[in-house]
Amino acid sequence: xxxxxxxxxxxxxxxxxxxxxxxxxxxxxxxxxxxxxxxxxxxxxxxxxxxxxxxxxxxxxxxxxxxxxxxxxxxxxxxxxxxxxxxxxxxxxxxxxxxxxxxxxxxxxxxxxxxxxxxxxxxxxxxxxxxxxxxxxxxxxxxxxxxxxxxxxxxxxxxxxxxxxxxxxxxxxxxxxxxxxxxxxxxxxxxxxxxxxxxxxxxxxxxxxxxxxxxxxxxxxxxxxxxxxxxxxxxxxxxxxxxxxxxxxxxxxxxxxxxxxxxxxxxxxxxxxxxxxxxxxxxxxxxxxxxxxxxxxxxxxxxxxxxxxxxxxxxxxxxxxxxxxxxxxxxxxxxxxxx
Amino acid sequence: xxxxxxxxxxxxxxxxxxxxxxxxxxxxxxxxxxxxxxxxxxxxxxxxxxxxxxxxxxxxxxxxxxxxxxxxxxxxxxxxxxxxxxxxxxxxxxxxxxxxxxxxxxxxxxxxxxxxxxxxxxxxxxxxxxxxxxxxxxxxxxxxxxxxxxxxxxxxxxxxxxxxxxxxxxxxxxxxxxxxxxxxxxxxxxxxxxxxxxxxxxxxxxxxxxxxxxxxxxxxxxxxxxxxxxxxxxxxxxxxxxxxxxxxxxxxxxxxxxxxxxxxxxxxxxxxxxxxxxxxxxxxxxxxxxxxxxxxxxxxxxxxxxxxxxxxxxxxxxxxxxxxxxxxxxxxxxxxxxx
DNA sequence: AACAACATCCAAAACGTTTTGCAAAGGACT
DNA sequence: AGTCCTTTGCAAAACGTTTTGGATGTTGTT
Numbered sequence: 001x002x003x004x005x006x007x008x009x010x011x012x013x014x015x016x017x018x019x020x021x022x023x024x025x026x027x028x029x030x031x032x033x034x035x036x037x038x039x040x041x042x043x044x045x046x047x048x049x050x051x052x053x054x055x056x057x058x059x060x061x062x063x064x065x066x067x068x069x070x071x072x073x074x075x076x077x078x079x080x081x082x083x084x085x086x087x088x089x090x091x092x093x094x095x096x097x098x099x100x101x102x103x104x105x106x107x108x109x110x111x112x113x114x115x116x117x118x119x120x121x122x123x124x125x126x127x128x129x130x131x132x133x134x135x136x137x138x139x140x141x142x143x144x145x146x147x148x149x150x151x152x153x154x155x156x157x158x159x160x161x162x163x164x165x166x167x168x169x170x171x172x173x174x175x176x177x178x179x180x181x182x183x184x185x186x187x188x189x190x191x192x193x194x195x196x197x198x199x200x201x202x203x204x205x206x207x208x209x210x211x212x213x214x215x216x217x218x219x220x221x222x223x224x225x226x227x228x229x230x231x232x233x234x235x236x237x238x239x240x241x242x243x244x245x246x247x248x249x250x251x252x253x254x255x256x257x258x259x260x261x262x263x264x265x266x267x268x269x270x271x272x273x274x275x276x277x278x279x280x281x282x283x284x285x286x287x288x289x290x291x292x293x294x295x296x297x298x299x300x301x302x303x304x305x306x307x308x309x310x311x312x313x314x315x316x317x318x319x320x321x322x323x324x325x326x327x328x329x330x331x332x333x334x335x336x337x338x339x
Numbered sequence: 340x341x342x343x344x345x346x347x348x349x350x351x352x353x354x355x356x357x358x359x360x361x362x363x364x365x366x367x368x369x370x371x372x373x374x375x376x377x378x379x380x381x382x383x384x385x386x387x388x389x390x391x392x393x394x395x396x397x398x399x400x401x402x403x404x405x406x407x408x409x410x411x412x413x414x415x416x417x418x419x420x421x422x423x424x425x426x427x428x429x430x431x432x433x434x435x436x437x438x439x440x441x442x443x444x445x446x447x448x449x450x451x452x453x454x455x456x457x458x459x460x461x462x463x464x465x466x467x468x469x470x471x472x473x474x475x476x477x478x479x480x481x482x483x484x485x486x487x488x489x490x491x492x493x494x495x496x497x498x499x500x501x502x503x504x505x506x507x508x509x510x511x512x513x514x515x516x517x518x519x520x521x522x523x524x525x526x527x528x529x530x531x532x533x534x535x536x537x538x539x540x541x542x543x544x545x546x547x548x549x550x551x552x553x554x555x556x557x558x559x560x561x562x563x564x565x566x567x568x569x570x571x572x573x574x575x576x577x578x579x580x581x582x583x584x585x586x587x588x589x590x591x592x593x594x595x596x597x598x599x600x601x602x603x604x605x606x607x608x609x610x611x612x613x614x615x616x617x618x619x620x621x622x623x624x625x626x627x628x629x630x631x632x633x634x635x636x637x638x639x640x641x642x643x644x645x646x647x648x649x650x651x652x653x654x655x656x657x658x659x660x661x662x663x664x665x666x667x668x669x670x671x672x673x674x675x676x677x678x
Numbered sequence: 679a680a681c682a683a684c685a686t687c688c689a690a691a692a693c694g695t696t697t698t699g700c701a702a703a704g705g706a707c708t
Numbered sequence: 709a710g711t712c713c714t715t716t717g718c719a720a721a722a723c724g725t726t727t728t729g730g731a732t733g734t735t736g737t738t
Contacts, residue, residue, distance in 0.1 A: 017718050022696055054458045055398045056694035059723045074424045078417035085413045100439045102424060120393045226625035252625060259627050282621050286565035286591060288598050356688050361726055395724035398693045
């Protein structure tokens with residue numbers, strides 16, 4: 001384990017002072033150092049594989065080049081990965097590193113984690129949820145630049161990014177309407193979260209825009225997993241005038257709908273069209289036929305959050321913004337015209 | 340934003356010198372400070388909410404209290420979450436923070452990331468893969484304590500942790516044999532990775548141990564996703580003397596088996612028993628009936644890796660170890676006796 | 679009563695950078 | 709040729725800790 005090369009070594013090797021090295025490396029604009037010298041120093045530094053100790057430089061300029069990401073849970077959903085990856089990659093591109101912490105549901109732990117991050121002088125914090133929800137921001141976060149990821153706060157002084165649930169549901173239902181369906185059912189979630197209300201609203205908007213009547217019997221709600229979807233679908237499919245198409249709250253419920261359809265002897269998409277939401281590849285891609293669905297922009301939200309945060313850090317004073325990101329439709333094979 | 344309270348403030352408030360504060364706080368064993376004074380200082384520090392600046396103390400004692408985790412991909416599998424959570428939680432419990440970086444498949448990027456971590460003076464690095472595979476460790480990692488997560492290296496000087504593929508497959512097949520099956524098929528992966536060979540070996544071991552004949556026609560291989568599983572299952576189920584039970588390489592392939600069984604008019608588990616592997620809850624829980632499967636210990640592997648790494652860091656000289664972790668069976672509803 | 683031994687605390691140096699105030703050197707203008 | 713200005717490089721201070729060597733004060737022994 002060779003001892004790390006420091007700025008001194010570079011200075012000696014380049015035949016100049018430490019100061020000159022520092023200026024040559026950092027202060028690109030200032031004309032305190034001769035361009036030729038600068039180039040020379042840079043060459044030598046690169047040659048020696050010099051990379052400044054971030055602890056030291058962080059201590060000096062009160063900037064750690066680290067941002068923290070604290071989230072409620074990280075394991076249950078595969079979305080976590082995409083969000084973190086989006087955040088990590090854009091942070092890295094801008095010269096920052098990401099520190100990930102998850103607090104479960106423990107508020108005290110969360111407080112403690114935020115404090116720990118502050119001990120490490122993080123330059124900013126991303127406060128993330130693993131599914132879209134409203135939150136109240138812990139007061140510790142007001143001490144440091146913060147942006148909310150997949151979460152929204154009543155306090156509009158804090159930036160946040162969430163998916164545009166309404167528009168997403170609209171485009172999902174639009175696909176079914178465009179295929180010619182006039183009796184379109186919806187399988188909704190029962191939790192009181194933004195997605196539940198937003199997707200229902202989008203469903204209604206799309207019906208209205210297409211001149212289709214709203215039939216309250218065509219909306220069934222259940223627990224938002226496969227079993228719930230199976231039950232809700234069974235209910236809708238047993239209606240005397242059953243829907244020919246189903247918009248499902250998410251892909252897991254859509255999987256339940258597949259199961260009920262199969263049990264009822266209905267083929268997808270010939271007898272029943274289905275559209276899901278979330279683009280859970282593990283399911284949407286695995287179903288037979290593949291599930292047409294609307295993707296949640298987790299990766300993009302991660303990118304947006306970090307971009308916003310770093311803008312805030314690097315040029316403070318930018319006014320906060322609440323962003324809703326669009327959700328792209330992913331077409332597979334579960335939609336066909338009704339007969 | 341109140342200015343952070345430093346060690347000076349504590350010293351002033353407690354009426355002692357900075358040195359005394361530092362000793363009182365850190366050096367619990369040394370008798371350089373009066374117990375009463377120590378207690379007093381600690382009370383004051385807590386009162387003021389003092390927490391030492393980790394950048395400064397890291398710089399001083401060449402320890403950042405940070406460990407890095409670099410992995411190939413983080414998004415495609417939901418396992419990433421569990422591994423990272425395991426690593427993060429145990430690190431946090433021992434006073435460390437985790438820095439997560441993913442390099443995709445880009446080797447240069449990976450090198451650069453490792454260097455960046457070293458700039459931040461990380462105390463150690465976890466080198467992770469998102470599915471079990473052999474790797475050659477980048478030479479940069481020899482400069483710093485390292486352990487491999489879900490990956491093994493030919494170089495036995497480096498610690499690593501992987502799932503015990505053979506034992507896992509054995510227990511999967513054991514379940515089927517215990518239920519009374521004598522014609523047990525296997526749907527395997529075609530990739531040349533440890534899991535492929537290990538699970539096949541475990542399958543064979545279990546057959547032998549139960550005195551069952553090995554019939555090579557009962558093993559079908561395909562791409563390890565749902566479509567592949569569907570095809571392989573179709574092949575096995577069309578055999579004149581078809582297997583009454585299927586051990587599938589993973590849960591996605593098992594889902595394909597469900598689809599083929601349904602297409603062939605076979606009910607699960609009455610006509611066909613199925614066991615998967617991975618315990619991908621999204622699928623295993625969603626299938627109907629629920630899929631009995633063997634869980635990969637991702638969370639536990641994350642814990643083990645960090646524990647090992649920190650032991651290494653805190654008391655160097657511990658000899659390296661290669662660990663295989665056992666995989667628990669998760670029983671659901673896809674196994675029944677043959678008729 | 680003087681001195682040794684001990685307990686307690688303090689001042690200062692160090693970790694590796696960045697940055698400020700100055701000094702030295704070199705060139706152009708009168 | 710002398711003055712002034714510009715260009716360039718250096719020494720030193722600062723960031724917030726930890727730790728070492730030594731100073732101070734207190735107690736016990738002869």
